[in-house]
Amino acid sequence: MPLPSSSLKPKSENSSATMLNSMEEVNVRQWEAAAEAAGSRRLKKHVAFEDKLEDESKERPKEKPKSKAKGSEDDDPASLLRQHEALLKQKRRRPKSLAFVPRVSSLGRRPSDADGEEPKSTPPPPKKTGPVSWRDLPQKRQLFILTMARLSEPITQTSLQAYMFYQLRSFDPSLPASTISAQAGILQGCFTGAQFLTAMLWGRAADADWGGRKRVLLMGLFGTCVSAIGFGFSRSFLQAAIFRFVGGILNGNVGVIRTMVSEIIKEKKYQSRAFLLLPMCFNIGVIVGPICGGLLADPVGSYPSVFGDNSFFGGKDGVWWMKHWPYALPNLVSAMFLFSAAAGVFFGLEETLESLRDKPDLGLRIAHSISALLRRVFKRRNPQYTAVHDQDIDTPGTESYDLENRTPTTPIAPATPLTPLSVARRSRQKLPFRRIFTSNVLFTLLSHFLLAFHIGTFNNLWFIFLSTPRFDPAAPFPPSHTQQSLRMSPSQPHPSPSPLLPSLTSKTTAFSFTGGLGMPPRTVGFAMAVLGLIGITLQLAVYPRVNALLGTLRSYRTFLCLFPLTYSLAPYLAIVPSSSPPPGPASGPLLWLALGAVLFIQVLARTFALPANTILVNNCSPHPSVLGTVHGIGQSVSSASRTLGPVLGGWLFGVGLQKGVVGGVWWGLAGMAMVGWVASGWVFEGDGHEIWLEGEKDEGQGGR
Numbered sequence: 001m002p003l004p005s006s007s008l009k010p011k012s013e014n015s016s017a018t019m020l021n022s023m024e025e026v027n028v029r030q031w032e033a034a035a036e037a038a039g040s041r042r043l044k045k046h047v048a049f050e051d052k053l054e055d056e057s058k059e060r061p062k063e064k065p066k067s068k069a070k071g072s073e074d075d076d077p078a079s080l081l082r083q084h085e086a087l088l089k090q091k092r093r094r095p096k097s098l099a100f101v102p103r104v105s106s107l108g109r110r111p112s113d114a115d116g117e118e119p120k121s122t123p124p125p126p127k128k129t130g131p132v133s134w135r136d137l138p139q140k141r142q143l144f145i146l147t148m149a150r151l152s153e154p155i156t157q158t159s160l161q162a163y164m165f166y167q168l169r170s171f172d173p174s175l176p177a178s179t180i181s182a183q184a185g186i187l188q189g190c191f192t193g194a195q196f197l198t199a200m201l202w203g204r205a206a207d208a209d210w211g212g213r214k215r216v217l218l219m220g221l222f223g224t225c226v227s228a229i230g231f232g233f234s235r236s237f238l239q240a241a242i243f244r245f246v247g248g249i250l251n252g253n254v255g256v257i258r259t260m261v262s263e264i265i266k267e268k269k270y271q272s273r274a275f276l277l278l279p280m281c282f283n284i285g286v287i288v289g290p291i292c293g294g295l296l297a298d299p300v301g302s303y304p305s306v307f308g309d310n311s312f313f314g315g316k317d318g319v320w321w322m323k324h325w326p327y328a329l330p331n332l333v334s335a336m337f338l339f340s341a342a343a344g345v346f347f348g349l350e351e352t353l354e355s356l357r358d359k360p361d362l363g364l365r366i367a368h369s370i371s372a373l374l375r376r377v378f379k380r381r382n383p384q385y386t387a388v389h390d391q392d393i394d395t396p397g398t399e400s401y402d403l404e405n406r407t408p409t410t411p412i413a414p415a416t417p418l419t420p421l422s423v424a425r426r427s428r429q430k431l432p433f434r435r436i437f438t439s440n441v442l443f444t445l446l447s448h449f450l451l452a453f454h455i456g457t458f459n460n461l462w463f464i465f466l467s468t469p470r471f472d473p474a475a476p477f478p479p480s481h482t483q484q485s486l487r488m489s490p491s492q493p494h495p496s497p498s499p500l501l502p503s504l505t506s507k508t509t510a511f512s513f514t515g516g517l518g519m520p521p522r523t524v525g526f527a528m529a530v531l532g533l534i535g536i537t538l539q540l541a542v543y544p545r546v547n548a549l550l551g552t553l554r555s556y557r558t559f560l561c562l563f564p565l566t567y568s569l570a571p572y573l574a575i576v577p578s579s580s581p582p583p584g585p586a587s588g589p590l591l592w593l594a595l596g597a598v599l600f601i602q603v604l605a606r607t608f609a610l611p612a613n614t615i616l617v618n619n620c621s622p623h624p625s626v627l628g629t630v631h632g633i634g635q636s637v638s639s640a641s642r643t644l645g646p647v648l649g650g651w652l653f654g655v656g657l658q659k660g661v662v663g664g665v666w667w668g669l670a671g672m673a674m675v676g677w678v679a680s681g682w683v684f685e686g687d688g689h690e691i692w693l694e695g696e697k698d699e700g701q702g703g704r
Contacts, residue, residue, distance in 0.1 A: 137273055139264045145349045146264075147277050149217060150257050152341040154285025156228050156334040157191075159293035161459075162525040165467035166297070167327045171237050177516075178654030181464045183237055185650020188460050190241045192646070194248025195639035202252025203632015206259060207430075212356045213263075213628070214349055216256050221342035223250020225335045232331025254638070255631035262618045262627065262688075263352040271615055272547050279610040280539050283603075286532030289334075290463075294525025296330040302522075353628075429693050431623035436630065438690060443682040444620040448634055449641045450676030451613055454563060454669050455606060456642035457649040461665065462531075462570075464653060466524045468516025470582040471574070514662045515574050517586040530596060534603040543607055556612035557680045562605035563673035569598050571663030616683060622690040 137143060164187065168180045175183075202220070205211035227247025234240040258278065265274040299307045300314070300322050309318045322329065347367040351357055519527060547555050573595055579588030621630040652665035 134273065137265070137270055141348070142264055142350060143261070143274065143277065145344050146257050146260055147281055148344055149221060149253065149341045149349075150278055151281040151285055152221070152334075152337040153224060153251075153253065154282045155289040155292070155337050156224060156331075158286050158289030158528060159330050159334050160231070161463040162290040162293035162528060163297035163327055163330070163521045165464060166521060167240075168237065170326065171235070171240075177468050178657045181468065181657070182650045182654045184464055185460060185646040185648075185653075187237075187241060187244050188456075188650075189643040189647040190244040191248040191251075192456070192639045193643040194245045195251060196636050196643055198249050199252045199255060199635035199639055200629070200632045203255050203259075203629045203635070206252075206256050206632065207353070207626065207628040209353075209355050212351055212353050213256050213260050214345065214351045214361075217253055217260075217345055217349070218342055220251040220253035220256070221338050221345065223247060224253075225338040225342070226250075228331045228334045228338065232328035233325050235325075248639070252632065252635060255635035256628065258614055258618060258634075259628045259631045260352045271618075272552065272611065273544070275614045275618070276539060276543060276611045278614060279607065280536065282610075283532040283535030283539065286535065287529045288532075290525035290528035292333060292525075293330045294521040294523075296333060297521045298326040299329055300326060430625040431691060431693065433626075433629070435691060436622060436626050436633070438620075438622050440620050440684060440686055440690070441622065441630070443679070444616050445634060445637050447676060447679045447683050448613055448617055449637045450672065450679055451560075451609060452638040453641035453645045454567070454673045454676065455610075456638075457645035457669055458567065458570075458602065460646035461649050461653060461669075463524055463528060464650065465516045465570070465573075465662075466519045466527055467521075468518065468657070470518040470578075470584075470586060471513070471515030472582040511663060511667075512660055513571075513575050514657055514660045515582075516662075517573065517591075518583065519585045523585060527595065531599050531603060534596075534600055535607055538604055538607040542604075543611070547608065547612075552612045552615050553683070553685050555608045556616065556683075557677070559605045559608040560673070560677040560680055562601055563609075563676075564670040566598055566602040566605065567666050567670035567673060569601075571666040573598065574662060616685055619686045619688050620690075621686070621688050623693070624689060627688070 164184055165180055168183050168187075169175065202216050206213050206216045224247050227243050227250070230243035230246070231240055234243060258275070261274050261278070262271075265271055295302075300318055301308075305311055307314050307319045307322050310316060311318060313319055314322075346363040348364075350364065351359075351361060550558065573586075573591070576586070576591050576594045577588065578586040578591055580586070617631065617634045618627070621627045649665055649669070652668065653662070656662040656664045
């Protein structure tokens with residue numbers, strides 16, 4: 001028969017009292033042991049001092065020792081023993097405040113206080129400030145999964161750029177280069193335009209309890225995977241545009257990944273390294289994607305002995321589906337990258353949204369069950385242990401998660417315990433949407449728009465410019481443009497100072513030239529990979545030190561001024577002397593040297609501008625509850641600019657080819673970059689919590 005609750009109450013009270021008394025006894029015994037040890041050390045010190053005085057008096061017998069004055073009985077050992085006994089009696093009293101786990105430092109100070117000495121406080125040594133290394137980053141496993149998810153998308157997007165010009169030409173070989181360049185801009189705009197329409201909605205879904213960061217990220221990866229497969233098997237421009245639009249609608253991953261990185265890395269000293277991972281993924285994707293796309297595009301035409309007629313894999317008639325869809329193979333490889341990244345997110349990534357952290361996660365439970373099964377199958381008799389880095393150990397006040405039950409366990413209780421009311425208020429309070437747009441948010445988004453506009457336009461124009469046929473005097477286009485040359489003055493011709501440089505005649509001006517470089521997909525892929533190689537080198541060797549020296553905002557403003565320079569110089573690559581005559585592709589050491597110089601300036605500016613811009617967008621959030629929404633808005637703004645820029649840039653590039661002024665769009669892009677540099681003067685770095693809601697400051701002060 002169960003006992004009533006009233007009969008259990010005295011037992012509970014007695015157990016609580018017993019526990020409290022035992023804690024007090026342990027506390028008192030610790031103070032007694034410390035005081036006794038200190039007293040004995042004090043006694044030994046004075047006895048040794050007396051022995052030393054006796055030895056000195058024996059060595060100098062003629063000198064008479066001075067008589068002790070009254071009141072100096074404290075130096076006598078017997079007096080010290082009496083002080084020690086009084087100290088023990090005093091410590092046997094009940095202390096005013098309980099210390100369940102006394103600190104060693106406080107125990108060491110108590111004896112000196114009892115002896116009447118002032119405790120000497122030594123200031124801590126100054127901490128050395130310097131750039132944070134990669135090994136110092138916390139939560140490396142979670143950052144690795146996010147990095148793989150981010151890396152898969154640049155690989156897919158940049159893979160298209162290596163062969164997009166030639167895939168569009170395969171749809172209708174009769175189209176001129178100016179029309180194909182406009183179509184390439186439209187395809188790029190379909191993806192980013194769809195992102196502009198849905199990125200803010202995905203950001204709101206990532207902040208909602210019914211959505212979450214992880215679900216939105218999975219949806220984006222699977223949507224991009226489907227889009228890549230459909231684009232590879234397209235047979236017309238309309239089909240390709242539809243699949244690009246579908247991929248953009250389902251993809252809001254950039255803002256979600258930035259939000260998750262900021263929630264995993266909360267300390268500002270780690271942000272420069274953590275947010276550097278995202279542009280680094282882009283540079284790695286720029287290396288891997290174009291090379292992969294250039295090598296795998298049109299495999300029957302590129303490797304006829306392997307996939308063509310009477311080949312090893314093709315047999316008598318060749319590989320049918322590769323001949324029917326020549327650009328499907330690189331898209332299938334990209335889809336494999338995306339699917340692998342989605343699997344890693346599903347089985348290994350933890351939810352970072354605060355309201356969903358404690359809820360069960362199906363993917364993590366399956367991963368834990370599989371790992372437990374593998375451990376039982378391949379169990380080692382002598383388990384090996386490895387050292388854990390300090391940053392990966394849970395610190396006081398942080399939660400650790402069990403992968404199976406998703407139950408948070410707190411290793412050490414926080415200084416101020418959270419009441420159910422405060423927890424409910426923290427999870428329930430969210431900043432209204434109308435209060436998001438503070439002045440700093442607006443100026444940061446404006447600067448973000450301009451930066452994404454000219455960088456996105458450059459990325460789209462660059463592969464079009466590399467693939468566009470060179471100017472051929474035998475078949476000039478436009479027909480009125482008969483020579484490709486420069487002149488210093490409209491009235492006087494100037495001979496070339498060197499046979500390697502273009503001749504300066506009076507036929508044209510320094511701004512009237514046309515054509516591209518005419519590179520095939522393989523060479524385009526290599527040229528795009530050069531851009532990524534330079535970016536990786538600068539990010540690993542230069543960025544950490546310079547950013548630590550200048551800071552986020554200062555480095556952002558400093559390197560923005562390099563973009564106008566590189567955009568002004570880029571079109572002149574069309575008139576750099578080549579070792580091969582037109583209409584063949586441009587080549588030669590002088591060309592690659594000039595191309596590398598232009599890319600170095602552009603990548604140097606981008607290496608510092610993109611991570612700084614991401615940090616500024618993250619820190620301009622007025623409240624933590626709308627962080628995902630702010631990143632969603634930022635991605636929408638970026639998508640709008642990357643939609644307008646490539647479409648407008650591709651059209652203007654085609655107009656420049658028709659008019660014989662191919663550099664016009666590049667110089668207009670340089671003017672836009674100058675406007676972005678001026679607009680950065682109104683941006684300041686926030687702290688991510690500019691607006692405080694009711695009761696939050698009280699909770700924050702109580703937590704301190």
